[in-house]
Amino acid sequence: MTNIKEIAKRAGVSPSTASRALSGKGYVSEEKKRRVLAVAEEFDYAPNLNALSLKTGITRRLGLVAPAFIESVSLFTGGFVRAAEENGYTVTLFMTGSDVFKELEALEALRRKQVDALVFVMFQSELSVIAGYTKYGPIVSWQRIVHENVPSVFMNQYDGYMIALEHLYAQGYRRICNIYGAPIRLNTQSRMEAFQDFCRKYDLDPNACPSFDNMGNTRHGEQMVRWWLENGRIPDAFATTNDRVAAGMVAEARRLGLQIPEDFAVCGFDNLDFADMLDLTTIHYPVNEQAGNAFSIIRNRIEHIDLPLRPLKFHLVQRSTT
Amino acid sequence: MTNIKEIAKRAGVSPSTASRALSGKGYVSEEKKRRVLAVAEEFDYAPNLNALSLKTGITRRLGLVAPAFIESVSLFTGGFVRAAEENGYTVTLFMTGSDVFKELEALEALRRKQVDALVFVMFQSELSVIAGYTKYGPIVSWQRIVHENVPSVFMNQYDGYMIALEHLYAQGYRRICNIYGAPIRLNTQSRMEAFQDFCRKYDLDPNACPSFDNMGNTRHGEQMVRWWLENGRIPDAFATTNDRVAAGMVAEARRLGLQIPEDFAVCGFDNLDFADMLDLTTIHYPVNEQAGNAFSIIRNRIEHIDLPLRPLKFHLVQRSTT
DNA sequence: ATAATTTGTGACATCGATTTCAGGTCAACA
DNA sequence: TGTTGACCTGAAATCGATGTCACAAATTAT
Helix, strand or coil, rough: CCCEEEEEHHHCCCHHHHHHHHCCCCCCCCCHHHHHHHHHHHHCCCCCCCHHHHCCCCCCCCEEECCCCCCCCHHHHHHHHHHHHHHHHEEEEECCCCCCCHHHHHHHHHCCCCEEEECCCCCCCHHHHHCCCCCHHEEEEECCCCCCCCCCCCHHHHHHHHHHHHHHHCCCCCCCCEEECCCHHHHHHHHHHHHHHHHHCCCCCCCCCCCEEECCCHHHHHHHHHHHCCCCCHHHHHHHHCHHHHHHHHHHHHHCCCCCCCEEEEEECCCHHHHHHHCCCCEEECHHHHHHHHHHHHHHHHHHCCCCCCCCEEEECCCCCC | CCCHHHHHHCCCHHHHHHHHHHHHHCCCCCCHHHHHHHHHHHEEEEEEEEHHHHHCCCCCCEEHHHCCCCCCHHHHHHHHHHHHCCCCCCCEEECCCCHHHHHHHHHHHHCCCCCEEEEECCCCHHHHHHHHCHHCCEEECCCCCCCCCCCCCCCHHHHHHHHHHHHHHHCCCEEEEEECCCCHHHHHHHHHHHHHHHHHHHCCCCCCCCCCCCCCCCCCCCCCHHHHHHCCCCEEEECCCCHHHHHHHHHHHHCEEEEEEEEEEEECCCCHHHHHHHHCCCCCCHHHHHHHHHHHHHHHHHHHHCCCCCCCCEEEEEEEEE
């Protein structure tokens, strides 16, 4: 391989001078500079990034840690990689499958200087474990958490859920059934608060209709429809955990010959790819921009600057299920 | 940072001995080994990977180059990352947005030893440009190409398309309309051949029904349905470019009050995520395993071994649209 | 008893860059 | 004329690991 010494020799200068010529830092006579550049060009010189990383202690590589690369994680990844590449950073993937040990490997990669910083899309580890690694480089989380040294780019789902509820109300639906995810998650708790406040605002009985916990996938949506058909009068509308649950409900309803939104309305959450195909009303939020903010936080810490973060909002995408 | 010199000093040995103790290569007395390991443990030593990469010329990092991270690219990425991580490699992403210049940057990363090898999920560059970089490390393509130095893990879509056609025939459909993608692509040409052979086998007129080119997204599918309603008797069944086109047809048919598969049948291709939600009959192929094969090819070249590749097959996923 | 081999150790070179430092030239200025 | 500062250069140190080599001691083989 042609290294800088080789170039220096062929140009008849010392490596120091060659380095200065190539990097443009420090004094070099016009003539030698020209010669070095010409030789570098001729011999197709490209600096070895590992040498550079070793010398400077900076890799310009960021690690993205996620359980898998599906759905909105892919979106986030795309947004993060774009932001990173635009600023001369590169992104290295760590796929954990929600395995704590794999998460630890990503953290170790930070310690061993394989990457300058990490962004956790989601994690299972104790927050304190992750925070313990911040001394080796910035760590940011997409998952909603509260910790002094580990900033999170989450959005408060209170607002998003409220938009969904207000929309259902505006469409005339009054008996609304909530289908929630895991109650332990802060996002779920925010949604519950939103519902309480919503009922108070419009003077509705929050217990008029039972709500459901720990629902998250298509099968759950299907079950939901069947449960209601067997156990009483179906609600006017459903506010759901996410688009998967909503999709399951729509599919099952169609199979059973029910009309949506006539027999019942459904609002999803996330605005995943397939929501469009299924013509699903849903709540959209800008995953791309969240990823951009995650990158900005990291860059701020690494380069000691102070880029502003973009303020982010939920919005309703109305389609034919409400 | 604690480096190996520090550890050596504290353990009262030379860096060479410390290195031998830690790596387990070469002779070290039991006693010194114990001491070094104890000190390393105590001071939380972790070797600097950049130093290692510089010294050995090996990074154990692979580059994955793709236009964006959506749909099957995500699947491929997931499979590739899993295979890589299982074997102690790490994956770095390069997102090109189909920009030739960005593709070049990925190639340059290979040259500068940021990664040991590259896999192109898709590319726009001249094949010769890419092949020119194989001297810096193995390069594999998912996109179907033919080049001595750039192996490709494509599957011949002749087989997959034939399965679709045979299925439609078995279901009793005789007037079959082909909706193709870009005719310039080898995959499209293979499908056309499959259709010719199919017609010959069952003594059907290949021109009984016009076929369509350059179709690829949901809108195209919708257009297709409307075109047929305006321009003559709708075919018995459609064999489509991919699930997006098929999804568009299904959605539009539903909107227009047509029954599927009674009014016409549709078979997709790819078995994307949403095919399940839309209950779409489609052709599945193992993207994960393709990614695994891509990794195996790379590993074979890097480590000079000869892992076998997994033979891969298409199969039909029958749902309610045929 | 001697030769050959195994075991054990540290000094030093190396990977490929940058950066510090010391020293040199030259022009401008007091 | 002496001083100052800008410009230019190369030797050598540095980043953090590994690996070669020379040398010594202990063990085994002949």
